[in-house]
Amino acid sequence: MAKNLTSREEDYSKWYNELVVKADLAENSAVRGCMVIKPYGYAIWEKMQAELDRMFKETGHQNAYFPLFIPKSFLSKEADHVEGFAKECAVVTHYRLKNDENGGGVVVDPDAKLEEELIVRPTSETIIWDTYRKWVQSYRDLPILVNQWANVVRWEMRTRLFLRTAEFLWQEGHTAHETKEEAVKEAEQMMNVYADFAENFMGVPVIKGTKTDSERFAGALETYCIEALMQDGKALQAGTSHFLGQNFAKAFDVKFATRQGKQEHVWATSWGVSTRLMGALIMTHSDDNGLVLPPKLAPIQVVIVPIYKGQEQLDAISQRVEPFIKEMRAKGISVKFDDRDTQKPGWKFNEYELKGVPLRLAIGMRDMENNTFEVARRDTLTKESVSMDGIVDRLEELLNQMQENIYQKALDYRDAHITEVDTFEEFKTLLETKGGFLSAHWDGTEETEAKIKELTKASIRCIALDAKEENGSCIYSGKPSKRRVLFAKAY
């Protein structure tokens, strides 16, 4: 398969768009802004889901399912929330079509207008808190630790596969607590779960921090986030966890009898990651030859390509590799033996490179004689001849090394792209030349933040949790500042 992939240097954005389609991850559909996630892309998402779901359950959460639709009036109950979501939502107004009397196919039946319009959920705080009111009477009913895997819709004007789509898949956790402290702890815990997942499964290093007032989730008192850095020097918000205070409990009148017998509003969190993580995964590791996948999330970890002439040679190879395939499967390694006779080995090599299969084994007649496989690593694009004796242990070791290696590579890149900046001139120059995170002093006002964004397109990605106290002056206003924050252009 010829790849014809635009290089990252030539046009990073084009490279990404082409890669997503050519590697069979996703494609645009006939519905504006909505994507089709193809089987290979979905298989990666399923692996992500499985790990995250396990992590959520290990931290005491259960899954549930809430309605797709939200009554219009619910959105308005929390003031910031409606402000944040009303401008980009899909609105259901009717519940029936009918045949056009003028023969123009089907048309909306004007007699089937809903009394109150329904919004396709952009996020589910409102419908969930309306439900929690029924679930909570006393402190004995708390905490509620619930997650839902669902689709949501935000009518984005400019969309890009995985990164920004009108419909996307995600999980949204919604928890209810007795005390503020417990809710804050939960929000922090879930940020840590996300960071753990990003780093140890996706191989994507992230910075943990909190959002500024203007970047905070609509309705939250504090938004914790994990921020990753892509190879073009732009940041990507990979997950958020919100401490919602009592805002939604007040909006939906969710009270509980405390241990002291008083009535109090419940404390809340919500947290989510979405198919946007697919975009982060793709952009962090991949190269001009195609996708590079961390072994822990690769649907196929090892592919074996036989090199043969005629059925007899193929049969001999098949027989020889069979016990190795069994051994790999027994160890939980997912392996594919690609014996298709419709494609040549070179075509297959290209295809698996494009699709980011971590290890590619080739075996021909000479390998059979020498008792070896040719093993190609996707991350380093290196090849070596490996003896069949004990090869499965060696492959397992290689997969672990690769998982570590691609993380380290991404970490080195990321760390080399965090730059302390003390003047606005330097800030602007660096942003255009090197990109990455710019660590700078900021005076803490929304005005300055907005002005810097207007002038440079860089936003404050987060106030890193590990930011040291340090006296300085704002790069834009010169006013005093107590700590640096991280700016970047972002997806």
Next chain:
Amino acid sequence: MAKNLTSREEDYSKWYNELVVKADLAENSAVRGCMVIKPYGYAIWEKMQAELDRMFKETGHQNAYFPLFIPKSFLSKEADHVEGFAKECAVVTHYRLKNDENGGGVVVDPDAKLEEELIVRPTSETIIWDTYRKWVQSYRDLPILVNQWANVVRWEMRTRLFLRTAEFLWQEGHTAHETKEEAVKEAEQMMNVYADFAENFMGVPVIKGTKTDSERFAGALETYCIEALMQDGKALQAGTSHFLGQNFAKAFDVKFATRQGKQEHVWATSWGVSTRLMGALIMTHSDDNGLVLPPKLAPIQVVIVPIYKGQEQLDAISQRVEPFIKEMRAKGISVKFDDRDTQKPGWKFNEYELKGVPLRLAIGMRDMENNTFEVARRDTLTKESVSMDGIVDRLEELLNQMQENIYQKALDYRDAHITEVDTFEEFKTLLETKGGFLSAHWDGTEETEAKIKELTKASIRCIALDAKEENGSCIYSGKPSKRRVLFAKAY
């Protein structure tokens, strides 16, 4: 916990509605016809999903994801399909809300009207076949064996939790094939997968058959189904698998180059089961004390309730049961130790009975002395004292027996409720007195089928695959018939 459950005999329908809510399975939401699936109900659905997903993958299918929205014009492309779904669909007409100038909260922004209305998918044949056109060029691209787990919306006027809801969760398989034979084989295979799942996991015996013309899926040439029987003598369609012929390929112009180099339309199937299966599961096995769950799908298979006074006794019991809990978990038995001090043992017994936990173990001071547990079986409501020695093996054996027993019980009931009927008088009488499946001759016309339904509310559930050829005359028209079909009142 006091159950206060209406008995089945008193009011079957009320019993069901109460049970679903009281056992924490689901509840109605603020959105008409849309349910909230609560954590305990969702945990059962997750177990069902996991088994079905495994079975789909073992038969060569992959998951993918297609858009929630369907352009209105797509529905019209297949004539029967639009007829079947246009009358009950949620229609998105706008993509933005705005603040009401008169201060009435948010209103639909008239400037944000969609050029073409979007339908929230009632099923995805149209959007998927529009996509498959891009995926298929040659026979080498076939078969496509894809499944999606998704939510769908059908604007039902009368809804009931799990059985008929405006939004429900389901899986829908959509496959594309080179030949008619291969597609028919696929549709039959998936019916068999569903039957296997229903019987061996849900413990629900089903009859496999095909639908009559009038009961067929909108756009299908043949609909295969599995039909189950509930305890009130009404049938429930538990899954369908459709042979779609070339209808959707023609509507969406999906052609492929054959092995002979000709251009031909692709052959299709689709198949699905939904959260309706939860209704079937609940109604098949449960009793006046609450839910009865097959061990293979029970979120908690064994619950241990300590009977104690004071912390010291509880500590002693906890210590004693710990190794048994570990042993059970190692064997893959899901076990809960309920040491809450906020509820009394009797309350807990009631709660777990209501929730259908298969095995309940009680342990008090006397059991500690006697080296026993009191083991209560949910299906038979029997108790026995069981020695701690080798108890985990015994529990495993019991769980297997229970899985078998509840299936056998349902099978006996079902078999006792298939009655051959030869006159319309007898048909009407039996329908009112005994219910169940009535096996009767039918003249094969839609008119007769409709007339019988109008007069008795019974529909033809299916033409059983194993129906013998047998000369007879239609119970209604007296015209000749070649085989009996199965009538029943149905959910």
